[in-house]
Amino acid sequence: RFLNLLVSMSWLKATSNGTDDVFEEIADELDISAKEWALNMxxxxxxxxxxxxxxxEDAALEVGFKEGFQEGAAKTLAVGRLRGIVCAIGSWYQVEHRGLPFPASVTDLLQRVSKHEDSIVAEIMTAMEKRFPPSANDVAESLEDLEIAPLKNCPESDCCMDTDCPPHGHTLHSVGSDSDTRSSSCAHGTIFSQLVQSCRDIVAELGLPPGLLEHINELEDIELTSSSY
Structure with missing residues (x-):
């Protein structure tokens, strides 16, 4: 009986040790699963x-593209049509007066119109860049590329950090303010009116049909509408 009791106790001990090992393996597997779940999350x-x-970023780019396209189309509509009319006058002259020198007035007006159109496009691009400034990451990368060192306290009393200078983040004048926009629109309107008048003069100079003047005069109304953008 004593021998049987020892055998039974040994079996129970072995069984309990095996159960502990199983629990430890399960606990280890659960711990690994928990870590994998945390990493996945x-x-x-x-x-x-x-x-x-x-x-x-894609949504902002889409909004910027739509606004830029609408504004660009509106502001360049009148000058684009004027350039088309001047080109048409030049083509008509070449067909009707072969062998004769091309009128200098037409060439000059075409150059002035193209220059004015380019200035409008450049102004629109500048305005869109101010409206959608670069992200902080882009600025940081640009500073790293330029190897700009951080600002340090200047030892000189008359340096840029003097109290007479405007505080950081403020400028002496407002860039892109409403007054600047109005003055720019006024300047563009004045230049465009001069270009339209030059086109009228060419129509009279070349003896073109008076009906063409109606299309030319319509351009000023289009320009007034586009200036509201």
């Missing part, structure tokens, strides 16, 4: 931030 959160940032 962190990865998904990070990917979600990246996808959200990309989607936001």
């Amino acid at each position: 962190k990865r998904r959160i990070r990917d979600g931030y990246v996808d959200g940032a990309d989607a936001g």
Whole structure:
């Protein structure tokens, strides 16, 4: 009986040790699974931030493209039509007066119209860049490329950090303010009126049909409408 009791106790001990080993293996597997789950959640959160940032950037670009296209089309409509009329006059003259020198007035007006159109496009591009400034990452990368060192306290009393200078982030004049926009629109309107008058003079100079003047006069109304953008 004593021998049987020892055998039974040994079996129970072995069984209990085996159960502990099984529990330890299960606990280890659960711990590994928990760590993998935590890593996957962190990865998904990070990917979600990246996808959200990309989607936001794409949406901003789409809005900027639509606004830029509408504004550009409106502001260049009148000058684009004027350039088309001047080109048509030049083509008509070449067909009707072969062998004769091309009128200098037509060439000069075409150059002036093209220059004015280019200035409008450049102004629109500048305005769109101010409206949608570069992101902080782009600015940081640009500063790193330029190897700009951080600002330090200037030892000189008359340096840029003097109290007479405007505080950081403020300028002496407002860039892109409403007054600047109005003055720019006024300047463009004056130049365009001069170009339209030059086109009228060419129509009279070449003896073109008076009906063409109606189309030319319409351009000033289009220009007034586009100046509201």
